Amino acid sequence: MQPLIDHARGFGHRSTEQSEELVRLAEGQSPQALFITCSDSRVVPALITGARPGELFELRTAGNIVPPYASEHPTSEAATIEYAVEVLGVSDIVVCGHSHCGAVGALVRRDDLDAVPAVRDWLTHATPRPSGAAGDPEVAEGVQAHVLTQLLRLRSYPFIERKLKERQLSLHAWYYEVHKGAVRAHSAETDAFEAL
Numbered sequence: 001m002q003p004l005i006d007h008a009r010g011f012g013h014r015s016t017e018q019s020e021e022l023v024r025l026a027e028g029q030s031p032q033a034l035f036i037t038c039s040d041s042r043v044v045p046a047l048i049t050g051a052r053p054g055e056l057f058e059l060r061t062a063g064n065i066v067p068p069y070a071s072e073h074p075t076s077e078a079a080t081i082e083y084a085v086e087v088l089g090v091s092d093i094v095v096c097g098h099s100h101c102g103a104v105g106a107l108v109r110r111d112d113l114d115a116v117p118a119v120r121d122w123l124t125h126a127t128p129r130p131s132g133a134a135g136d137p138e139v140a141e142g143v144q145a146h147v148l149t150q151l152l153r154l155r156s157y158p159f160i161e162r163k164l165k166e167r168q169l170s171l172h173a174w175y176y177e178v179h180k181g182a183v184r185a186h187s188a189e190t191d192a193f194e195a196l
Helices: 002-011 016-026 045-049 076-087 102-109 117-126 140-155 158-165
Strands: 033-038 056-061 092-098 170-177 182-187 192-195
Touching (some): 033 045, 033 076, 076 092, 076 158, 102 117, 102 140, 140 170, 140 182
16 A cells, blocks of 8 residues: 555646646546446556546446446436536447456356355346356456447436437447457457457
8 A cells, every 4th residue: 555655645746747737637527438347456447548637537337337227216327427428428438348357257157246245236237147158267258248238238328329319429348358458349340359
């Protein structure tokens, strides 16, 4: 923890150029995209995309799960997505899964998660259960299928459906390979995840 504290202490003591950027950021945000990904510490959206502060609006959940839309009992995730689309006006949403995902791996292997009931219950939102080889540490097949399921779930959100019909929004499915640092994007033409 100490290196994190030391960095935080020094963060405000920046060059004039960096200070000007911070002042500009205080005036508001206008992110290019909403980036939905896993909470996994190995997945760093700004590092993967090269985004600067203010360019990505992020939503991180265990297993990059997009829960079902419910207007009566909205989730934090739905509120974040709605804010990004309706208030910030993002024109792109990326759902990015990753190799070696513990959440998807647990689903593929059918792990007993009774010792972590909140995790177990959260992962029920991943339905249908991703397929794949239980012995594959990368869980590539399972993660890729899971990402596409979450993209379909997004399409069921009323405001997403409307923005898609109005051609004001694009959805993207990505798969990040932790062990390679490579990103693959789903191609509708080939129905496969291909290198960017």
